Amino acid sequence: MVRNYFEEIWDLQDQWSKGILVREVIKGKTVEVVLSDVSGQYNNFAFPLVSSPDELDLEEIKQLLGRNQSSPSVFLTENQQQSGFVEFLVRHNFLLDARDSWVGYDTSSYVDSPVKAKIEEVSTQTFDDYSEVLGKVFVDFPGNEKYLEICRRTLTGELKNDFPGLNSEFFLIYDNQKPVAGGGMFYSKEKNFAYLHDDGTLEEFRGKGYQTDIIKYRINKAKELGIDRIYAIVEHGSTSWRNYLKLGLNQMQTIFILVEKNKTKPLPGL
Numbered sequence: 001m002v003r004n005y006f007e008e009i010w011d012l013q014d015q016w017s018k019g020i021l022v023r024e025v026i027k028g029k030t031v032e033v034v035l036s037d038v039s040g041q042y043n044n045f046a047f048p049l050v051s052s053p054d055e056l057d058l059e060e061i062k063q064l065l066g067r068n069q070s071s072p073s074v075f076l077t078e079n080q081q082q083s084g085f086v087e088f089l090v091r092h093n094f095l096l097d098a099r100d101s102w103v104g105y106d107t108s109s110y111v112d113s114p115v116k117a118k119i120e121e122v123s124t125q126t127f128d129d130y131s132e133v134l135g136k137v138f139v140d141f142p143g144n145e146k147y148l149e150i151c152r153r154t155l156t157g158e159l160k161n162d163f164p165g166l167n168s169e170f171f172l173i174y175d176n177q178k179p180v181a182g183g184g185m186f187y188s189k190e191k192n193f194a195y196l197h198d199d200g201t202l203e204e205f206r207g208k209g210y211q212t213d214i215i216k217y218r219i220n221k222a223k224e225l226g227i228d229r230i231y232a233i234v235e236h237g238s239t240s241w242r243n244y245l246k247l248g249l250n251q252m253q254t255i256f257i258l259v260e261k262n263k264t265k266p267l268p269g270l
Contacts, residue, residue, distance in 0.1 A: 002250050003104070003108070003250065005104060006104070006252040009102065009104070009231050015163060016191070016193070018163075019160075019161035020150065020160075020166075020186075021036060021150065022034055022035070022043075023036055026067075027049075028057070028060045028064055029049075029057060029060060030048065030049055030050045030057040031046040031047060031050075031060060031074075032046070032047045033045070033047075033065055034046075035065075035070075036143075037146060038143035039070070039142055039143040039146065040141070041070065041071060041257060042257065043142075043147075044068050044070035044073065046061045046065060046073065046074050047075050048085060053087075053088035053089070058092055061074065062260075072094070073257060073259045073260075074089060074258045075256070076256040076258065078253055078254060081256055086256065086258070089258045092260075093260055094260050095261065096257070097257045097258060097259040097261075098235060098256075099235065099256060100233050100234070100254070100255045101233070101234055101235075101251050101253070101254045102232075102251075102252045103233075103250060103252065104229070104230065105222075107228065109248040109249075110219070110247065110248040110249070111246070111248040112216075115220070116213055117173045117181075117209070118174070119171050119172070119213065119214065120172050121169065122169070122170035122171060122172055122182070127155055129172060130148075130151075130170050130172055131148045133179045133180065133202060134182055134200060135148060136202060137200035137201065137203075138198070154168035155168055155169075163191070164188060164191055165189055165190035165191065167186070167187055167188065168184070168185070170185075171184070173210050173214065175205055180202045180210065181199075181201035181202065181205065181210035181211060181214055183196065183199030183211075183214040184196075184199070185197070185218045185221070185222070187225070189225045189227060192227055192228065194218070194221075194222035194225075194227045194231075195232070196218050196219070196230065196231070199215065199218075199240065211239075212243050212246075215232075219247075236254050
């Protein structure tokens, strides 16, 4: 049986990210709004608290997200997608912006194999190399520069919260002394979770299995710590998504992100 611990991780993500990736969580009458110092709809969004879309207060969403000068953005779980929220939001000028899949490690399906590349742990002295690689990989991602600065500050210890045992580590692959691929991991041994994030490879060095090695290395490190709730959030259908699934991670949930704007990706069938 496929192990799905999405609901556990969803709650944990809300807890460990406060003060790190999340600046403030505001509970309104019909939605809970997440605000971040990182700009963009993936970090500033509303999550419906009501069971029926007709109960959703769009003005509340605009008002609360407006505190961060963010465009109205709504996250929908699979249950909400099947409960009429998508159709309701589309009727009110919201369109699909992204699908994010939450993928999770399961010992019964994981494809274990040796890591071929040499992986180096990032220090405060080499974080500029990490930032250079991931800055280029995610150059078009909203708020990427700020996200990397937050990562740097978690590594130096300047930025931390009181979540039990929270750690932040980053990893690099060098090719002929050039930093070409990297990835990060937030984790807590005490709370049994590891979040794999921000992994990617410079375009001219893709096809060598570097991202797959970065994924496997972090999973192995988490397993050595006794952690078995290991997850990542990746764009559904992307190369990263395929790499995670090839390694046997399970797709636990796919979140729809709908944003109020004129031009975005069309939602099939709507």
